[in-house]
Amino acid sequence: MANFFSTLLSSFDKKGRSALGIDIGSSSIKLVQLRKQGARAILETYGELALGPYAGIEVGRATNLSQDKIIEALKDLVKEANVTTRDSGFSIPAGASLLSFIRMPYADDRQLRTMIPIEARKYIPVPISEVSLDWWVIPKEEETASDFDMPKDTSRPTTPEPRMIDVLLVVIHNETLARMNQIVTGSGMNSSFFEIEIFSSMRSVVEQTLDPVMIFDMGAASTKLYIIERGILRSAHTVNRGSQDITLAISRALNMTVIDAEHAKRAIGITTDAEHKNMGDIITLTLEYIFSETGRAILNYQKRYNKNISRIVLTGGGSLLKGLLEAARTRFQTEIVLADPFSKTVTPAFIEATLRAAGPEFAVAIGIALRKLQKIE
Numbered sequence: 451m452a453n454f455f456s457t458l459l460s461s462f463d464k465k466g467r468s469a470l471g472i473d474i475g476s477s478s479i480k481l482v483q484l485r486k487q488g489a490r491a492i493l494e495t496y497g498e499l500a501l502g503p504y505a506g507i508e509v510g511r512a513t514n515l516s517q518d519k520i521i522e523a524l525k526d527l528v529k530e531a532n533v534t535t536r537d538s539g540f541s542i543p544a545g546a547s548l549l550s551f552i553r554m555p556y557a558d559d560r561q562l563r564t565m566i567p568i569e570a571r572k573y574i575p576v577p578i579s580e581v582s583l584d585w586w587v588i589p590k591e592e593e594t595a596s597d598f599d600m601p602k603d604t605s606r607p608t609t610p611e612p613r614m615i616d617v618l619l620v621v622i623h624n625e626t627l628a629r630m631n632q633i634v635t636g637s638g639m640n641s642s643f644f645e646i647e648i649f650s651s652m653r654s655v656v657e658q659t660l661d662p663v664m665i666f667d668m669g670a671a672s673t674k675l676y677i678i679e680r681g682i683l684r685s686a687h688t689v690n691r692g693s694q695d696i697t698l699a700i701s702r703a704l705n706m707t708v709i710d711a712e713h714a715k716r717a718i719g720i721t722t723d724a725e726h727k728n729m730g731d732i733i734t735l736t737l738e739y740i741f742s743e744t745g746r747a748i749l750n751y752q753k754r755y756n757k758n759i760s761r762i763v764l765t766g767g768g769s770l771l772k773g774l775l776e777a778a779r780t781r782f783q784t785e786i787v788l789a790d791p792f793s794k795t796v797t798p799a800f801i802e803a804t805l806r807a808a809g810p811e812f813a814v815a816i817g818i819a820l821r822k823l824q825k826i827e
Contacts, residue, residue, distance in 0.1 A: 467826045468494060470538035471819030472639070473647065473812075474520060476512040476545075477501055477670035477694070478767070479527050482815040483535060484795060486823045493795040493805075496812060497531030499523055508709045512671035512694050517629055521636040528637070536640040537826075539818040540630055541647045544674050548574065548621040549646070549686045551588075556613040562587070566617065574621055581621050588616040588682055618683060620646065642825065648676050648683065650817030651765055654791035656681070661760035662751065665789075666744060666778070667813075668768030670694040673740050675747045677759065685751050689743040693768030696736045703732050719772025734777070741781050748782070758784070765789040765813040791816040 473480040478500045485492040504523050505513040515523070550573045557565055566585050571578055627644065634641045648665070656663055656678050667674040671692045677685035693715075701711035714729065720737075721730045748759050762784060764775065769788060778786045791813045792805040 468535040468537065469819050469822035469826060470533060470535050470639070471541075471650070471815040471817065471822060472524070472538055472641075473541045473650070473814040473818065474524070474633070475501075475543065475669060475767075475814075476514075477510055478811075479520075479523055480812050480815040481527060481531060481533065482812055482819045483531070483533055484816075484819040484823055486826050487796075491795045491820060491823055493792065493797045495531050495533060496815070497527050498811060499527040499530070508712060510670060510694060510697060510712045511708070512692075517632050517636065520633055524633070524637045536638060537822065538634075538639045538641045539643050539645060539822045540634065540639075540641050541650050541814045541818055542622060542626065542630065542644050544647055544686075544688060545672065546622065546626045547646045548619075549648070549683070550619045550621070551685075552617050552619055553614050554617055556615050562617075566619065570619055570621065573619065576623070580625075581623050582627060584620045586618045586620075588618055588684075590616075622646075642822070645818060645821065647814045648674065648686065650814045650821070651789075652676070652678055652681075652683070652817070653820055654794055654813045654817035655763050655765055655789040659760070662755075662757050664744075664748065664759050664762045666762050666764050666766075666769065668692055668740070668764070668766040668771075668774075670767065673743075673766075673768070675744055677747070677751050679755075679757070684755070685747060687743070687747045689740050691736060691740050693766075693771065696733050696768075696771070699732050699736050700729060704728065715771070719774070720777055721773060730773075733771070733773075737774070737777060741778070745782070761785045761787065763787055763789050765791075765810045767811045769810045770807070789813050794820060 468483055468485045471482045478498050480498045482496045483494040485494050500509040501513045501515060501523055502509045502511045504519045505515055552569060554565065554569060567578055567583060570583055574581060630644055651665055651667060655665065658681065660680055662677055662679040665676040669692050671694055673689040673692055675687040675689065676683060697708060697712045697715055700706065700715055701708045718726050718729055720733050752758060762778065762782060764778065775786060775788060789810045790806055792809050794816060797805055
């Protein structure tokens, strides 16, 4: 999908430096170019390119392209979207990383640098020398005493419980980083960082709030579920179903080609209309598995932290399925919204509706570009 507004958007005032956010997904590449003007992020151009044709398969299908093919596709997209900067950041897919929450005895930063790599070996199925590690200590909520707390029995001695901390462990295979560096070099980009896609999405679609929020990111090959509280990632879960599975189910059940099934899915979506009831039933069957896993992730969080999810934000290309928003609102007893990451940018008023409709697909790319802008003085 080329950006039909790129020429117009690029003709705006050129003061300020630009930043490019690049999201290489399983079925497409998305990019967003922003320009910093004071405290504002001005949208200059954006674009999306399906990867299926580069693998000789249909649009919308997940691929496993060689780095040379990805470089070719990225160069094509950069040209189509009229990109004017090489200063960029790249996302790393969730499937190419490992996020794990571990509990450890309290220690200072110096001690943690020694302890965490040792502890991480329990969670990593490859030698520690083959991966890169990062981690964050998750701050605890302030505990407040209640006027109704019962007094403690001080007549018997007690053994104090060891002070523990929660740590978010992030692991990326060195081969993944080497591959990303080769893509950056081969495409002629100047990338100063890589970022796991969840953190990019958090930046672009989650507002500052104390209440727990879930990001429901439906891609082609999988659906990622993340729970964020007070700006901190608390839970991460991947469901091995995505929008591609819906297309393939339609193709098999209705004896259609995959490309015709993809077109029908996009045109009709979830419907109770008698003429397309079979398609609605097929889509609902696949969604039921995804929704069931989503409900399980929410329930596990509620049990562990005794808190309810205040909102579910739908992102990813799969979330644009017609009827999905309504189906999710029927299934879950909480507020459901479509992500609107372009609202974090300044855009011409007459294309706001277009950008709002496309927004969920560009959440990661916008989040990357926003981080890159923060680095520009």
